[in-house]
Amino acid sequence: MNPHHHLHESTLISYAAGGLPAPLSIVAGVHLEQCPHCRRRLRDAEAIGSVLLEQTQPQPTDSDARRQALREAMLARLDSETPEVTASTVQAPPPPRPGADPDHLPAALHPYFGPSISALRWRWMGPGMYCIRAEQMPTLVMLKIAPGKCLPMHSHGGSELTQILRGAYNDALGVFAAGDAADLDGEVEHQPVTAPGVPCICVSALDAPLVFSGWLARKMQRFVKL
Structure with a gap:
């Protein structure tokens, strides 16, 4: 898999700093x-953030030094009371399943949607359109759109981050295929059209509702809740 559309720089920096809203962070993951x-x-962003954090730290005071000494004493006591953990006592995580498996969902989605596409239970949204919401996080949504389907023209009330898992779509920004991320903000207006062949399956996160141009799409929005 060789993605051509990537995360925006600001998204990566927020992700590295732990500042992304949870649904967006999951899709970024x-x-x-x-x-x-x-x-x-991301490694570069983490390195830059670490340097900036060090440069903005205030100079230590006497009270800071006392707190640090107490902290170190507490950690030393915990170390002396904690059983030694060795490689034999830690169970290694299972190796990731091959990305070539067409039924495999990325590991970051397993807590919300399970491990496989075939086990998903889709909810009908409209002709050729299906979705599943994460129970724990309603703004994290899996979408399945039939081939050759033209979605309504819309913009975004906030940020939208979409990761293509299978199939593809195209819009004014280009062709988005499996592995690509559509990292969009309120200034983008587009009308995705799914490619022929297989359904386009993607996972999407929003921090504000979509803004539809057409009256019919706006009427339907209260039912599909996007």
Whole structure:
């Protein structure tokens, strides 16, 4: 998998700092799981953030020094009372399933949707359109759109982050295929059209509702809740 559309720089910096809303962070994690290029960029963002944090730390005072001494004493006591953990006492995580498996969902989605696409129970949204919401997080949504389907023109009330898992769609921004991330904000208006062949399956996170241009789409929005 060789993604051509990546996470925005600001998204990576927020992810590195732990500042992304949870649904957006999960989708960003899915992209990072599949994209070596963005994993390298994330390491750079973490390194830059670490340097900036060190430069903005205030100079220690006497009270800071006392607190640090107490903290170190407490950690030393905990170390002396904690059983030694060795490689034999830690169960290694199972190796990831091959990304080539077409039924495999990325590991970041397993707590919310399970491990496989075939086990998903889709909810009908409209002709050729299905969705599943994460029970724990309603703004984290899996979408399944039939081939050749034209979605309504819309913009975004806030941020939208979508990761393509299977199939593809195209819009004014280009072609988005499996592995690509669509990292969009309120300035983007687009009308995705799914590619022929197989359904387009993606996972999407929003921090505000979509803004539809057409009256019919706006009427339907209260039912599909996107």
